[in-house]
Amino acid sequence: MSTENTMAELAKESRMGAYGEEVHRDIPRIDMSDFRARKAEITEQLWSAATDIGFFQLTNHGIPQPLVDEAFAISAAFFDLPTATKEAMPLKPGTNAGWEYMAQVRPSTGTADRKESFQITLPRMDGLWPSESDLAGFRATMLAFERHNWSLAMKVLSCFADKLAFDPNLFVDGHDPLRPEYQSTLRLIHYLGMEDAKPEDFKFWRAGAHTDFDCLTLLHQKTGQGGLQLCPFKDSEGRAIAWTDVPPLDGVITCNIGDMLMRWSDDKLQSTLHRVRMPKPEEYLGPRYSMVYFAQANTDTMLTGPEGKYEPMTGGDYIRMRLGANYRK
Numbered sequence: 001m002s003t004e005n006t007m008a009e010l011a012k013e014s015r016m017g018a019y020g021e022e023v024h025r026d027i028p029r030i031d032m033s034d035f036r037a038r039k040a041e042i043t044e045q046l047w048s049a050a051t052d053i054g055f056f057q058l059t060n061h062g063i064p065q066p067l068v069d070e071a072f073a074i075s076a077a078f079f080d081l082p083t084a085t086k087e088a089m090p091l092k093p094g095t096n097a098g099w100e101y102m103a104q105v106r107p108s109t110g111t112a113d114r115k116e117s118f119q120i121t122l123p124r125m126d127g128l129w130p131s132e133s134d135l136a137g138f139r140a141t142m143l144a145f146e147r148h149n150w151s152l153a154m155k156v157l158s159c160f161a162d163k164l165a166f167d168p169n170l171f172v173d174g175h176d177p178l179r180p181e182y183q184s185t186l187r188l189i190h191y192l193g194m195e196d197a198k199p200e201d202f203k204f205w206r207a208g209a210h211t212d213f214d215c216l217t218l219l220h221q222k223t224g225q226g227g228l229q230l231c232p233f234k235d236s237e238g239r240a241i242a243w244t245d246v247p248p249l250d251g252v253i254t255c256n257i258g259d260m261l262m263r264w265s266d267d268k269l270q271s272t273l274h275r276v277r278m279p280k281p282e283e284y285l286g287p288r289y290s291m292v293y294f295a296q297a298n299t300d301t302m303l304t305g306p307e308g309k310y311e312p313m314t315g316g317d318y319i320r321m322r323l324g325a326n327y328r329k
């Protein structure tokens with residue numbers, strides 16, 4: 001993407017901070033069971049969702065629910081650690097690794113998201129894991145959970161490879177987790193509870209409107225902790241903006257296409273604007289936890305579209321270009 005395109009992208013995001021209207025839309029739900037036998041059928045469903053609304057929800061996805069539950073529990077325990085302990089694992093700008101507190105400022109809102117997060121990008125974790133005495137089992141659980149998410153993301157991406165007439169291994173090789181160039185990220189998020197918040201705090205966002213930078217996002221939400229809303233790309237081009245709730249459902253993983261895959265697919269796959277709104281006063285006001293896996297092509301993977309619409313670019317250059325705009329210096 002050229003600099004002009006990036007700036008146009010940011011200008012577009014900066015108009016997205018308003019609350020806007022809400023409308024119901026069906027989010028396609030896709031059953032991943034018996035994947036190898038049903039791959040052709042699953043591929044059609046994924047393609048239809050990803051070229052249209054850009055969001056879909058996976059059921060029977062193969063990530064064991066006890067592992068998801070354990071990851072949520074230990075993520076909450078991590079955020080309960082003393083601030084000084086978390087401060088010893090700081091996010092280094094541009095690395096997607098480490099802990100941050102209210103540091104992510106979205107171009108759409110110009111204010112910091114009301115959250116803290118801990119990001120795990122495997123080759124960059126030296127000195128950033130909590131010790132076993134601080135939080136026993138954290139690293140082992142997160143390593144297992146990360147790899148399960150990678151595996152599911154690769155299944156979904158392999159379906160897109162078929163439709164894009166890419167080499168069947170292109171995405172798996174391009175996200176090889178055993179290489180130092182791996183830059184996919186698992187992000188644990190704790191959105192701050194609003195029980196004691198001042199009325200003016202409610203005008204902020206838990207996560208301001210944005211598109212993701214990555215290829216594919218897998219989002220784990222907790223039932224009862226809603227707030228995610230999406231606005232399909234088609235409606236965001238100066239036409240009326242209408243936002244659609246994506247309620248959390250047990251056993252379901254919500255997925256969306258990110259900008260990197262949109263570019264890599266010559267814009268066939270749609271990266272869709274989304275945000276996390278504040279609870280309304282009558283809703284659950286407690287903290288909200290989510291866990292998000294961002295599949296991002298390795299830093300040395302060349303993003304070359306099927307029809308060559310864009311100049312080829314490496315995954316590393318692409319992420320660097322996008323990260324600069326999103327964190328406080």
Ligand SMILES: O=C(O)CCC(=O)C(=O)O
Binds near residue numbers: 212219221228276292
């Ligand atoms: O927490 C959520 O539900 C969504 C988070 C998100 O969109 C992001 O971190 O990119």
Ligand SMILES: [Fe+2]
Binds near residue numbers: 210211212
């Ligand atoms: Fe996102």
